Structure formats: C-alpha cells, structure tokens
Amino acid sequence: MTTPGSAAGEPVVDSALAADHGLTGEEFGGLCELLGRSPTWTELGIASALYSEHCSYKSSKIHLRRFPTRSRRVVHGPGENAGVVDIGHGWVAAFKMESHNHPSFIEPYQGAATGVGGILRDVFTMGARPIACLDSLRFGEIEGERGARMRHLVDGVVRGIGDYGNCVGIPTVGGETGFHPSYNGNILVNAFALGVCREDGIFTATASGAGNPILYAGSRTGRDGIHGATMASEAFDAESEAKRPTVQVGDPFTEKVLLEASLEAMRSGVVLGVQDMGAAGLTSSCFEMAARGGAGVELDLDLVPLREASLTPYEIMLSESQERMVFVTRRGQEEAVTRILSRWGLEASKIGRVTDSGRARLTFRGRTVADMPVEPLVDGPPVYDRPAAPPADLRERQRVVDCDTPEDPLRALRDLLGTPELGDKTWIHRQYDSTVRSNTIVGPGSDAAVLRLKGTPSALALTSDVNPSYCWLEPRMGGRQAVAEAVRNLATVGAEPVGMTNCLNFGSPENPGIAWQLRECIEGMAEA
Numbered sequence: 001m002t003t004p005g006s007a008a009g010e011p012v013v014d015s016a017l018a019a020d021h022g023l024t025g026e027e028f029g030g031l032c033e034l035l036g037r038s039p040t041w042t043e044l045g046i047a048s049a050l051y052s053e054h055c056s057y058k059s060s061k062i063h064l065r066r067f068p069t070r071s072r073r074v075v076h077g078p079g080e081n082a083g084v085v086d087i088g089h090g091w092v093a094a095f096k097m098e099s100h101n102h103p104s105f106i107e108p109y110q111g112a113a114t115g116v117g118g119i120l121r122d123v124f125t126m127g128a129r130p131i132a133c134l135d136s137l138r139f140g141e142i143e144g145e146r147g148a149r150m151r152h153l154v155d156g157v158v159r160g161i162g163d164y165g166n167c168v169g170i171p172t173v174g175g176e177t178g179f180h181p182s183y184n185g186n187i188l189v190n191a192f193a194l195g196v197c198r199e200d201g202i203f204t205a206t207a208s209g210a211g212n213p214i215l216y217a218g219s220r221t222g223r224d225g226i227h228g229a230t231m232a233s234e235a236f237d238a239e240s241e242a243k244r245p246t247v248q249v250g251d252p253f254t255e256k257v258l259l260e261a262s263l264e265a266m267r268s269g270v271v272l273g274v275q276d277m278g279a280a281g282l283t284s285s286c287f288e289m290a291a292r293g294g295a296g297v298e299l300d301l302d303l304v305p306l307r308e309a310s311l312t313p314y315e316i317m318l319s320e321s322q323e324r325m326v327f328v329t330r331r332g333q334e335e336a337v338t339r340i341l342s343r344w345g346l347e348a349s350k351i352g353r354v355t356d357s358g359r360a361r362l363t364f365r366g367r368t369v370a371d372m373p374v375e376p377l378v379d380g381p382p383v384y385d386r387p388a389a390p391p392a393d394l395r396e397r398q399r400v401v402d403c404d405t406p407e408d409p410l411r412a413l414r415d416l417l418g419t420p421e422l423g424d425k426t427w428i429h430r431q432y433d434s435t436v437r438s439n440t441i442v443g444p445g446s447d448a449a450v451l452r453l454k455g456t457p458s459a460l461a462l463t464s465d466v467n468p469s470y471c472w473l474e475p476r477m478g479g480r481q482a483v484a485e486a487v488r489n490l491a492t493v494g495a496e497p498v499g500m501t502n503c504l505n506f507g508s509p510e511n512p513g514i515a516w517q518l519r520e521c522i523e524g525m526a527e528a
Helices: 015-020 025-035 041-050 101-106 108-124 147-168 240-246 252-267 281-292 313-318 334-343 374-378 394-398 409-417 468-473 475-491 512-527
Strands: 074-076 083-088 091-099 129-139 172-179 188-198 213-218 271-276 296-300 324-329 348-355 359-364 367-373 440-442 449-452 459-462
Touching (some): 015 025, 015 041, 041 281, 041 313, 041 367, 041 374, 101 147, 101 188, 108 129, 108 147, 108 188, 108 271, 129 147, 129 252, 129 449, 147 172, 147 188, 147 252, 213 334, 252 271, 271 281, 281 296, 281 313, 281 324, 281 359, 281 374, 313 359, 313 367, 324 334, 334 348, 468 475, 475 512
Parallel strands (some): 129 172
Antiparallel strands (some): 074 083, 091 188, 129 188, 213 324, 213 348, 271 324, 359 367, 440 449
C-alpha cells in the first residue's frame, strides 16, 4: 500500500480545514484514526461528501428506520437508487422522489432542470424505463416588495421542469404547488419519477468481482456542482448567492441518449452493476457500489474524460456534472458496452477496476492521491440521535384565532380562490407535456394521475400530497394526514395503494425544535 501524499499547492489538512468542509472535531478525529494518519486534500473532500447529511443521513437514519419497508409487493426497499414494487403481470415499477431545493433557490432554471435529470437517472439506473414524473413545489410571496424575486424563482423552476422533461420525452402528469410566506427564504423543489421494467430486468448499483472493469460513460467532467452534496446539507444565509458555482448544469438531449444507451447496455448481458453520478459525483457512485458489493476499487483519474485539463483529483472526485454514469462490466466484455455507447454518440472510458481489497485507491499523474477503506466511509459515518424538543412557540402556533363570519361569504370564497395558494394552477402544468408516450389516461389537475400499463389489463395511479401547515402545527398528525390524503387521492380513481416514497424537507436537525418536528412527522407517517 502506497501512502498518499499531497501535491504542491494543496492545503495542509487540519481540523480547521475539516470544519470548513462540514466535519466536526470528533468526525475529523475519527477519520484520522480510521486512516492512521491525516487525510490528503482529496481524501478530505471525499470524506466530507460521504459524511454529509445528504449522503449519510446521519441525523435522520435513526428515525427513518421507523418506516415499514416490507410487503408482498416490495421487491427493493430503501438502499438502492429507487424503490421497486411488483405491479403484476410480470412487471415491476421503480420510483423515487428527491429534493433540489438549494440549487433551485440559487439558480432556479438549472436547479429544477437537473433535479428532474437526477431523478430520471435514479430510475433508469435500476433498469426501468421512466414513463412519468410528478413535482411538488413550494414558493413564497409573489406579491409585494419580495414578489419580483419570487416570481423569478417560480418562472425559472417551472420552465426548468418543463423544458427538461419535455426534451427527454417523459410526461409530467401531476403534482402540487403551494405558496406561503414561510418559503420566502428558501423554496422547495421536489421531483418524482416512475419507471417500469420486467421483473427479471432489475439492475442494482453493486460493484463486485475482482478484476472486473469500471467504465465511465456520458458527459465529460467539469467544475459545475462541486460541493453540491455538502451545500445541500447546509443552512442558507445572506451569502448563499455566492454558491451559484455549486449548481449543476443539465443537458436533456444528452440525458435522452444516455437513457436509451444505458438500457440497451443493461440488456446486453455483460453489465453487472450501474450507478449514476449524482450527489458527490464519482465519489458516491464508486464508493457506494463497492460498499454494496463488499469490494474495493482502483481508479486512474487520468482516464476520466474532462472538460478542462486543469481539474485536480479533488475536483474530479467531487464534481456533480450531469448526465454521467458508471458501469461495472464482466472482465473482457467492456468493448461490447463501449460499442453500444459509441453507437449512441456517447463517450466511454475504462477508468479502473474492481478489487477484493475493500479499499478505494486513486491515482493521478503517477502518484496515489487517496487510499481509503470503503465500507467504514459509506456505512460507518456516525449516526446521531439529536436532542429534540417541541419548539418554544408551539402553543402560540396552535392558539385558536377567533374569526368573524364574513358579511359576504361568496365574496370571501372568491377572495380565497383568487390567492396563489388556492387559485387555478393550470398556468403551471400547461407548460409540461403530460401526454407524450401515449400512456396518460388521467393527467394534471386531478387527485391522482393514471397511466396505462401497455400490454396488460392494468393501469398505474400516482399522486403527491401533503399539507405543510398541518406538519408545522402538529407534525405527527401532519405526517399521518399526508399518508391518508395520498391514499384518498388514489382511491378517488379506483386504485389500490401498493407502495409509497417520501421526500422530507426540514431545516437543520441540530436545532432541537427541527429535530422534534422531523421525528414526530416520521412517526406519524410510519403509524399511518
């Protein structure tokens, strides 16, 4: 084993630099103990991404375990890129929902667009063809002094969702949009994708088999999105606008050919594992695949296709440039995958191999820049049971306010229906193509969307719903209500609920009041 060293010009890693990367003193000390030395600059970047809330769930994992995740329908529960449920007739559905809040607040168009792109890759990485998207959006005040900025955010987010989905050819068939002053400081942009495949066509993100090659496919690596995972784990402040370079830039046309090429490669029989480069980029994809397979990896970063030759190993490992995938293929079969990708006009490069060492060894320009154990970094970050207590103003929130009966109830109703929160949302979803692929039976504007499952007598229904005010006033009841309302939405179109995913948007769990809200809301959802 070669001890990694720092290159000229790289900063000396100490506790202060680790703190700038979001690591506590205890976490940095544990990392040094794990390595038996101080980490290199590249290793610090890798560890900070894997230890972030966004990647490790270190403050929520203890509560998320409360969710029921098994049933006769569940094929894959939490732990893969997307959940998978059996929908009968030899078919399965893969689906997932995730947020892209911070990027969308900084750069609304690209933030929302790449949110759609990322969730689509999570689905087709499972071997499923995406057939529908939903969105769940929350904005602040669009009138008054703050209105201009918020209208800019609304416009950018809606166009980003519409343009990306429309260009890839995946219909956005439903969702929800709300407005409230509490979102003036940070909007919420949640994207959901659903795909289907045959039950024997599921793929998992696993690297196994010593000597099997690791292929990089798709767009070249640039500087966009660096520190995106750690940014998504931070609170926002007045200086958040300076974080614009951490927002990814998407290309839906590359995503479309990447989707088709990936599905064809997976059908070829020589692909063993596949993972998209989402949050933390090459770091999360390679480390997580190796951890799932109980393996190690060796990567030659000189072989990673770059947009700029000046990128450092630190930047290469943390870049979140979009439309990129990692494939693990059978030894000696990498050319078959390369030919498929090339036929679709995509660049493919062999960047490393799977090992049985349990370590990730990274080289760059003839030197070792990182040599780290995989499993402890992926599955071993600390799990925190944060102090939790009801917010000090909870009683004030729940105080009943006397309201006078309006003299003109009809006018009061009209006033309510004229607000952004309760008003007609057609102006939003008419910007989305909801009928492409010809599966849509019931589209936007209904309680639930309905899609035909071609070749079968069945259809799929899907919905997204929550009342944030309920969660703010009484989070456990709000969690229960979110589940109940979603189930009722499905019942209105005659559907039987068979699977559910969540996308929880909360503030910092280091705030006891927020930790309490998170815990209570999860408890309520789990009970329901």
